[in-house]
Amino acid sequence: MPLKRIGYWFETPGVDSKYPLPQVLQTEYSTEQRNRLSQYLREGSRINQYRGYSWCRFGCGECDEKMGSAELTDGTWVWPEGLAHYVSEHSVSLPAEFVNGIRSRKPLAADAESPVSDEAWVSWAIEQGAVPDFRGWELLNTSWLSQKETQQRLIDAIKQTAYGDLVLPEYDFVFGVAVNKESLECLIELTDGRYVCCRVSEFSRTLVPNVESMREVNSMLEWPRIPAGSDRQH
Ligand SMILES: [Zn+2]
Structure with a gap:
């Protein structure tokens, strides 16, 4: 054990x-x-x-x-x-x-x-609600990569799972933030600072925004809800 x-x-x-x-x-x-x-x-x-x-x-x-x-x-x-x-x-x-x-x-x-x-x-x-459920999500370290390299990294990460050729959505995004290889989703940060959660579409072989996952993404964005250094009881 x-x-x-x-x-x-x-x-x-x-x-x-x-x-x-x-x-x-x-x-x-x-x-x-x-x-x-x-x-x-x-x-x-x-x-x-x-x-x-x-x-x-x-x-x-x-x-x-x-x-x-x-x-x-x-x-x-x-x-x-x-x-x-x-x-x-x-x-x-x-x-x-x-x-x-x-x-x-x-x-x-x-x-x-x-x-x-x-x-x-x-x-x-x-x-206990003290952390969003990040299980299954894998962070991609893309901070030093160009947009093109980031896109490639994202495609590679998703492709390893189940699908061959993938087309990325027409977003002007800078960062692929995280990939969930179980649900075949990825979290993308757009250039305007918004995040979009996309899921692989089996039919079109593209990444499409996954509305159901937006709640989870929002909880990630609210994180941390209480900043370090504050103590709500005092
Ligand atoms: Zn202390």
Whole structure:
């Protein structure tokens, strides 16, 4: 069983973060619950050391060094050392599966080479509405490419899936932002800043705007709904 990784937050606002906003996860833990949970989080054993320090997504002024640069584990879960701060200072909730287990769990060390999965964290965060569902979407790194190269990259990515020749719509677009190889959709940023979600048409072999997906695209565009540095409870 891979170690279950929790406590990771969005990096950059935009479609390139699959991790949640802690602001959406604030809850009413009692002082006792908060203390017990944050103490447990502080007492994990060290497993991975990173070079850079983390930073508080609430922008509360806690210094980065205190947010830490290591990961801790109890042998089942693995989390960044700054996670205790989110619980104790900002009352950020964690998955019930983790919280309910801390009384009975006997903390163990774990091998730094252990496989790790963040799947449980991401799907929990999606259920809580703390991150749009980006599963299945693959970001295309096209920022340094010309428009022609970007178009080609997009065509190649989609073509790998099921269809041969594809014709792109007559949009004057600059960026192919993301591709979903399961639903055969792609997200295109137009030169005027709008986004369009297109789906491969089996009949015309073209990418056509997919109205049903626009809701999902809009949720990506609203992201993050609460900017880093704000704390809606204070
Ligand atoms: Zn903070």
